[in-house]
Amino acid sequence: MGRYLGIDASTQSLTAMVIDTDDEAIVADASVNFDAHFGSRYGVSNGVLDMGGGVVHSAPLMWVEALDLLLSRLRDEGVELGAIRAVAGSGQQHGTVYLGDSAPAALASLSGDQPLVGQLERILARPTAPVWMDTSTSEQCRQIEAAVGGRQRLLELTGNTAFERFSGPQIRKFYQTEPEAYARTRHICLVSSFMASLFAGKVVSVDPGDGSGTNLMDIRQRAWSPAALAATAPDLQARLAPIIPATQAAGPVSPYYVQRYGFAADCLVVPFSGDNPCSLIGLGLVRPGQVALSLGTSDTLFACMDAPRYSAAGEGALFASPDDVHYMALICFLNGSLAREAVRQRFGMSWAEFGAALAATPPGNGGALMLPYFAPEIVPHVARAGVARRNLAEDDGPANVRAVVEAQALSSRLHSRWMGVEVASLSVTGGASANAPILQVYADVHGCPVHRFATTDAAALGAALRAWHAERAARGQPLAWAAAVEPFTRPVADSTIQPRSQHAALYSRLLQEYAEFERRHLDSQARET
Ligand code: XUL
Numbered sequence: 008m009g010r011y012l013g014i015d016a017s018t019q020s021l022t023a024m025v026i027d028t029d030d031e032a033i034v035a036d037a038s039v040n041f042d043a044h045f046g047s048r049y050g051v052s053n054g055v056l057d058m059g060g061g062v063v064h065s066a067p068l069m070w071v072e073a074l075d076l077l078l079s080r081l082r083d084e085g086v087e088l089g090a091i092r093a094v095a096g097s098g099q100q101h102g103t104v105y106l107g108d109s110a111p112a113a114l115a116s117l118s119g120d121q122p123l124v125g126q127l128e129r130i131l132a133r134p135t136a137p138v139w140m141d142t143s144t145s146e147q148c149r150q151i152e153a154a155v156g157g158r159q160r161l162l163e164l165t166g167n168t169a170f171e172r173f174s175g176p177q178i179r180k181f182y183q184t185e186p187e188a189y190a191r192t193r194h195i196c197l198v199s200s201f202m203a204s205l206f207a208g209k210v211v212s213v214d215p216g217d218g219s220g221t222n223l224m225d226i227r228q229r230a231w232s233p234a235a236l237a238a239t240a241p242d243l244q245a246r247l248a249p250i251i252p253a254t255q256a257a258g259p260v261s262p263y264y265v266q267r268y269g270f271a272a273d274c275l276v277v278p279f280s281g282d283n284p285c286s287l288i289g290l291g292l293v294r295p296g297q298v299a300l301s302l303g304t305s306d307t308l309f310a311c312m313d314a315p316r317y318s319a320a321g322e323g324a325l326f327a328s329p330d331d332v333h334y335m336a337l338i339c340f341l342n343g344s345l346a347r348e349a350v351r352q353r354f355g356m357s358w359a360e361f362g363a364a365l366a367a368t369p370p371g372n373g374g375a376l377m378l379p380y381f382a383p384e385i386v387p388h389v390a391r392a393g394v395a396r397r398n399l400a401e402d403d404g405p406a407n408v409r410a411v412v413e414a415q416a417l418s419s420r421l422h423s424r425w426m427g428v429e430v431a432s433l434s435v436t437g438g439a440s441a442n443a444p445i446l447q448v449y450a451d452v453h454g455c456p457v458h459r460f461a462t463t464d465a466a467a468l469g470a471a472l473r474a475w476h477a478e479r480a481a482r483g484q485p486l487a488w489a490a491a492v493e494p495f496t497r498p499v500a501d502s503t504i505q506p507r508s509q510h511a512a513l514y515s516r517l518l519q520e521y522a523e524f525e526r527r528h529l530d531s532q533a534r535e536t
Pocket of ligand 1 (some may be wrong): 097100139220
């Protein structure tokens with residue numbers, strides 16, 4: 008029986024998923040919501056502590072407590088934890104956890120008689136951990152970019168310009184504002200490597216997937232970059248264990264899990280990675296050209312790339328894939344369902360009527376175009392909300408429906424060009440993916456088949472699949488990535504929508520027109536500021 012555990016340490020909850028690779032099925036899952044269980048004790052709301060002024064932290068000891076609660080739930084539900092051969096995990100990206108001198112010994116001597124929290128409450132050199140929602144590090148971002156030789160240099164070196172939410176700027180701010188606590192810090196973990204360390208009973212290194220979200224990793228070498236480390240804080244190298252391959256097990260679980268929960272002594276711990284890199288695997292994107300689009304409040308595009316290409320215009324983030332070979336692009340379009348919903352509500356339509364309006368209007372919309380900035384946009388960067396229309400009457404419901412969806416599909420093609428990826432297939436997830444006419448527009452605009460993909464937690468699934476892949480390699484029976492992901496990432500049956508080749512030329516032309524319309528709009532906004 009091949010059973011593997013994936014843990015997803017996200018912002019608001021800690022989730023476990025157990026897969027059975029013989030049955031090709033998810034056989035158990037459980038989740039602990041931080042607010043519900045620990046909100047009053049740790050003072051968190053939506054899993055975080057909003058300290059004002061853009062400072063947003065969370066509480067590592069809360070995650071420690073949540074881990075015991077999660078595992079006891081699985082055990083009490085009768086999940087046979089002894090059958091699990093390996094565990095891997097996914098963590099919210101970018102957050103940093105600061106451990107003091109006592110951490111290695113405390114982790115190594117965990118006793119199964121007591122819960123984790125009492126045994127680990129003194130290991131932190133800083134009680135709270137800044138997370139990805141922290142926006143208070145703009146100054147540090149500019150300083151790091153300047154110190155490595157400029158924005159472009161940091162981009163070439165690490166794959167990303169300095170982002171407020173990334174780990175390097177967080178570390179620099181800690182060093183600048185709390186130099187004594189920084190001096191007392193022995194190890195800096197990411198959320199992912201901290202959770203892996205709890206399982207392994209020793210400090211587990213960061214993997215390249217999450218390492219690439221730090222502004223500290225040389226994206227080509229998949230190793231810490233001495234120049235980026237030096238630009239961030241003194242003696243940082245000594246506080247970061249070397250980056251390790253994501254596909255190599257870090258060792259067996261700590262005896263704690265054997266004694267307390269009945270794990271097998273030889274159950275392996277595989278390095279945890281970031282939630283987005285794990286989702287790449289959980290969405291089945293292991294070949295260059297495979298792209299997924301999650302249609303949520305915002306639309307997020309994930310792509311597997313063969314080389315570390317980056318967007319000079321800041322149109323997305325570049326991470327290493329935890330398959331240890333490829334790279335991933337992550338692009339967030341803020342006006343996703345937000346914009347579709349605004350149009351639907353404006354014309355009082357149900358989603359079925361929205362789909363019908365789309366199906367009843369012609370591809371290309373008779374030349375009508377919309378720039379759907381119902382809220383400020385991330386990609387392309389639009390600072391102020393404002394919808395622009397061309398040849399489009401504001402009160403024409405069906406034409407506005409087509410215009411918003413075509414704009415989103417065209418924008419996703421236009422602003423993913425930097426990936427240099429020939430999009431071979433598009434897997435669409437999220438609420439709006441149930442709407443076939445929306446998928447038809449994406450198929451026609453991208454000129455590739457679009458599949459509907461049902462997923463509950465791609466990050467936890469990706470983690471479980473990574474556990475399987477690494478355990479097979481450790482046993483000398485390596486498994487190709489495509490074979491590992493295939494049984495768990497099949498598209499919804501009969502959901503594939505083919506592009507209609509008769510519209511290819513129309514959409515190539517429309518793409519140019521849309522790009523021009525957008526460029527003029529952005530230029531005029533820039534002139535106004
Ligand atoms: C990605 C990012 C978020 C976090 C939280 O860069 O900041 O997606 O990973 O989930």
